[in-house]
Amino acid sequence: MGINWSEFFVTGDPLILASQIAIVLTSVGAVAALTYFKKWKWLWKDWLTTVDHKKIGILYILVGILMFFRGGVDGLMMRAQTSVPENTFLDAQHYNEVFTTHGVVMILFVAMPLLIGVMNFVVPLQIGARDVAFPQLNALSFWLTFSGAMLFNISFVIGGSPDAGWTSYFPLAGKEFSPGIGNNFYAVALQIAGAGTLMSGINFVVTILKMRIKGMTMLKMPMFTWTSFITSIIIVASFPIFTVALALMTFDRIFGTHFFTISGGGMDMLWANLFWLWGHPEVYIVVLPAFGILSEVISTFARKTLYGYKSMVISITLIAVLSMLVWVHHFFTMGNSSAANSFFSITTMMIAIPTGVKVFNWLFTMRKGRIKFTTAMLWALAFVPNFVIGGVTGVMLAMAAADYQYHNTLFLVAHFHYVLIPGVVFPLFAAFYYWWPKMFGYILNEKIGKWHFWLFTIGFNLTFMPMFFLGLDGAVRRAYTYSEETGFGPLMLTSAIGAIILAAGFAVLVYNIYWSARYADRNISNDPWDARTLEWATASPVQHYNFAVLPEVKSLDAFWHMKKNNEIKTLNEDEIEEIHMPSNTWIPFYMGNVFLVAGFFLVFEWTIAAAIASIGIFAGLIFRSFDYDEGFHVHKDEIIKTESSWRNVGKGVKNHVS
Amino acid sequence: MSAKIDTALPLEYQTEQNRMNILGFWIFLGAEIVLFATLFGVYGVLGHRHAGGPMQQDLFIIKDVMIQTMLLLTSSFTMGIAIFEMRRHQLKGMLVWLVITLLLGGGFLYMEIQEFTHYVHQGATMQTSAFLSSFFVLLGTHGLHVTLGIGWAVLLIIQLLQRGLTPVTARKTFIIGLYWHFLDVVWIFIFTFVYLAGLVS
Numbered sequence: 001m002g003i004n005w006s007e008f009f010v011t012g013d014p015l016i017l018a019s020q021i022a023i024v025l026t027s028v029g030a031v032a033a034l035t036y037f038k039k040w041k042w043l044w045k046d047w048l049t050t051v052d053h054k055k056i057g058i059l060y061i062l063v064g065i066l067m068f069f070r071g072g073v074d075g076l077m078m079r080a081q082t083s084v085p086e087n088t089f090l091d092a093q094h095y096n097e098v099f100t101t102h103g104v105v106m107i108l109f110v111a112m113p114l115l116i117g118v119m120n121f122v123v124p125l126q127i128g129a130r131d132v133a134f135p136q137l138n139a140l141s142f143w144l145t146f147s148g149a150m151l152f153n154i155s156f157v158i159g160g161s162p163d164a165g166w167t168s169y170f171p172l173a174g175k176e177f178s179p180g181i182g183n184n185f186y187a188v189a190l191q192i193a194g195a196g197t198l199m200s201g202i203n204f205v206v207t208i209l210k211m212r213i214k215g216m217t218m219l220k221m222p223m224f225t226w227t228s229f230i231t232s233i234i235i236v237a238s239f240p241i242f243t244v245a246l247a248l249m250t251f252d253r254i255f256g257t258h259f260f261t262i263s264g265g266g267m268d269m270l271w272a273n274l275f276w277l278w279g280h281p282e283v284y285i286v287v288l289p290a291f292g293i294l295s296e297v298i299s300t301f302a303r304k305t306l307y308g309y310k311s312m313v314i315s316i317t318l319i320a321v322l323s324m325l326v327w328v329h330h331f332f333t334m335g336n337s338s339a340a341n342s343f344f345s346i347t348t349m350m351i352a353i354p355t356g357v358k359v360f361n362w363l364f365t366m367r368k369g370r371i372k373f374t375t376a377m378l379w380a381l382a383f384v385p386n387f388v389i390g391g392v393t394g395v396m397l398a399m400a401a402a403d404y405q406y407h408n409t410l411f412l413v414a415h416f417h418y419v420l421i422p423g424v425v426f427p428l429f430a431a432f433y434y435w436w437p438k439m440f441g442y443i444l445n446e447k448i449g450k451w452h453f454w455l456f457t458i459g460f461n462l463t464f465m466p467m468f469f470l471g472l473d474g475a476v477r478r479a480y481t482y483s484e485e486t487g488f489g490p491l492m493l494t495s496a497i498g499a500i501i502l503a504a505g506f507a508v509l510v511y512n513i514y515w516s517a518r519y520a521d522r523n524i525s526n527d528p529w530d531a532r533t534l535e536w537a538t539a540s541p542v543q544h545y546n547f548a549v550l551p552e553v554k555s556l557d558a559f560w561h562m563k564k565n566n567e568i569k570t571l572n573e574d575e576i577e578e579i580h581m582p583s584n585t586w587i588p589f590y591m592g593n594v595f596l597v598a599g600f601f602l603v604f605e606w607t608i609a610a611a612i613a614s615i616g617i618f619a620g621l622i623f624r625s626f627d628y629d630e631g632f633h634v635h636k637d638e639i640i641k642t643e644s645s646w647r648n649v650g651k652g653v654k655n656h657v658s
Numbered sequence: 659m660s661a662k663i664d665t666a667l668p669l670e671y672q673t674e675q676n677r678m679n680i681l682g683f684w685i686f687l688g689a690e691i692v693l694f695a696t697l698f699g700v701y702g703v704l705g706h707r708h709a710g711g712p713m714q715q716d717l718f719i720i721k722d723v724m725i726q727t728m729l730l731l732t733s734s735f736t737m738g739i740a741i742f743e744m745r746r747h748q749l750k751g752m753l754v755w756l757v758i759t760l761l762l763g764g765g766f767l768y769m770e771i772q773e774f775t776h777y778v779h780q781g782a783t784m785q786t787s788a789f790l791s792s793f794f795v796l797l798g799t800h801g802l803h804v805t806l807g808i809g810w811a812v813l814l815i816i817q818l819l820q821r822g823l824t825p826v827t828a829r830k831t832f833i834i835g836l837y838w839h840f841l842d843v844v845w846i847f848i849f850t851f852v853y854l855a856g857l858v859s
Contacts, residue, residue, distance in 0.1 A: 257791035265707030265788035
């Protein structure tokens with residue numbers, strides 16, 4: 001327990017000191033505001049103890065946006081540091097920490113929570129269910145993700161940030177070369193968040209298999225539900241590998257074992273293999289639901305059924321299988337046999353085939369469609385060319401021999417940003433604009449949305465396009481500075497300017513949320529986009545039991561056909577029955593907190609304190625085991641009252657898209 | 659989510675929530691298979707890296723491992739009888755067989771802890787070599803699962819005593835049965851690929 005208390009708080013850097021002060025002020029401000037407005041009870045009842053999949057989805061999205069801000073500031077700091085040669089804004093150590101946390105935060109605490117948030121909100125509505133299969137487990141998933149994110153984020157003010165890259169390769173990430181506790185934050189925080197994600201995966205597999213509405217066969221499911229299903233399967237198949245890898249890392253760092261060390265017979269390449277055995281499927285975990293979002297948005301705004309539905313399903317299934325067979329392409333240059341490199345080269349290139357099928361399907365969906373250029377649709381349209389650039393450079397990188405030139409250069413950095421930003425962030429923005437009215441009952445301002453769109457896409461291209469050329473000229477990634485003679489200066493400066501525009505785009509989104517929350521028209525219909533799937537058949541914002549009477553599905557795009565065939569029934573009060581719903585519970589919130597405390601102790605290698613704190617975990621489990629809460633019933637009167645407040649009041653005719 | 663009860667089915671399958679819980683647990687077991695497969699993979703890679711420390715042949719005592727194996731295999735059998743009694747709605751028989759299962763599981767655990775202490779006294783700790791790191795973590799993960807299973811089953815026995823056989827308690831018992839058999843299957847792989855293969859190599 002030899003902790004050096006003088007190093008407990010990170011000191012000596014004005015940027016970090018400012019953050020520490022800001023954190024304290026924000027916390028005090030939040031507590032004061034909640035007390036002043038008497039909102040504690042509301043916070044507890046409506047959010048902290050909720051098991052409603054819609055609220056949990058919104059909580060995930062909130063965490064994702066906050067973390068986007070954090071990861072974005074890291075990115076801006078990197079671009080600022082490299083904007084001119086020999087810059088001294090950040091030193092080498094600080095730069096290492098910033099690119100490490102940028103990567104981890106963006107993948108695990110931005111992309112994942114945002115996508116799982118959208119899945120949470122949308123999937124049960126699309127399949128006509130009233131919640132997920134295990135509502136309490138769903139809340140636990142969220143609170144574990146949240147406490148993982150918080151634990152990871154406090155690292156930069158308490159104890160020091162991890163600094164071995166988001167891949168944390170050994171031997172660098174081991175105790176020998178990273179003696180501080182920074183990398184413990186990586187191992188423990190991601191373990192906690194990963195457990196939450198695994199539970200989400202199981203939850204959604206069961207939800208989609210067992211809770212689909214009458215008539216909705218697997219091949220009548222909306223495409224977003226399909227991609228969420230396949231994503232959940234990949235989660236179940238790949239996250240346990242990460243669990244093991246992180247556990248072994250923890251053992252190596254805290255208990256002195258020899259899994260990845262150089263001494264004692266350990267093998268550092270074992271970490272690289274385990275990490276990417278999870279890490280590559282992880283790429284598809286974030287990109288597949290995003291593909292599902294695009295399918296919904298494109299089909300809605302092209303006003304056509306998705307082209308090649310079955311080939312889409314086959315493609316995502318193939319992508320899921322192939323995603324498990326390509327991991328070695330992340331380290332072609334790290335001493336594999338040429339036979340192994342050839343095999344993984346070919347499997348990697350094969351992924352381009354189903355992905356290409358999907359791109360052509362989207363294009364054919366739009367062909368001869370009457371496209372409406374809403375903000376959501378603009379994101380989907382911008383996705384296609386930008387993502388193709390990312391995909392094609394991916395095929396270039398897949399050639400093992402050529403990869404010896406590209407490896408570890410900014411060319412690679414440009415490639416994966418061209419995959420992940422158009423492939424995940426653009427669709428997520430599309431999802432915000434598309435499903436926002438369903439979540440909150442008002443539309444995000446379309447005009448401000450277009451500012452957001454143009455600033456972000458232009459800024460994105462300006463930031464990352466130069467990196468392709470810088471990389472080909474030999475600029476290596478993760479280098480905190482470069483000399484003037486390299487000639488990288490002008491393109492690096494261009495990239496930094498692009499990053500500012502990109503950040504301005506994000507700021508416009510935040511402003512749009514603020515503006516729309518205050519001024520947007522609340523008098524919108526439950527179906528403002530004239531959409532096609534079941535979530536649009538119920539109220540906006542959705543009432544807590546989702547559907548008063550469960551509809552029956554006969555075809556793909558069920559709601560669209562109901563509208564076309566005038567099958568939307570007015571509410572018949574005799575058909576309404578009491579609805580059984582799950583009760584709120586404090587256990588998931590409590591569990592998130594004890595995991596946070598126990599994890600914090602483990603990070604500081606106070607193993608006895610961590611063991612004592614984990615008694616709290618078992619207490620929660622035992623309490624849950626004896627909890628026989630049966631949920632509650634929503635009464636008929638309440639349902640009739642809620643339903644008549646949104647049906648037949650003249651809102652249903654107003655269409656906000658022209 | 660409706661509480662419709664289909665009495666034509668076995669008790670644990672009678673409600674939709676129960677059917678979902680059981681399916682969910684099967685999928686969780688799928689994740690567990692991936693977890694143990696990874697640990698076996700790690701052992702496969704590191705198992706022959708002794709770093710000058712003791713080797714498999716120096717440590718393993720086949721007689722003790724054989725007894726452990728018999729205890730755990732028998733406990734899987736008695737767990738099966740407990741579920742059989744549950745299907746016959748024999749609460750008392752079920753409880754008796756559950757307790758026997760736990761005693762056998764406890765015996766297994768006792769022997770495993772003895773084995774580990776013995777190794778440590780011989781100077782074979784998880785810090786000694788990559789082989790021993792992977793050995794202790796693979797076996798330890800299995801042992802931890804057995805420990806948690808015993809604790810979980812004790813909670814369940816209390817609930818069975820409090821509430822008797824209901825669809826909910828029956829489902830819980832059925833699920834822990836699945837879990838117990840799964841641990842048995844994992845042990846068969848440990849016995850084969852760690853102990854037997856280690857002794858003949």
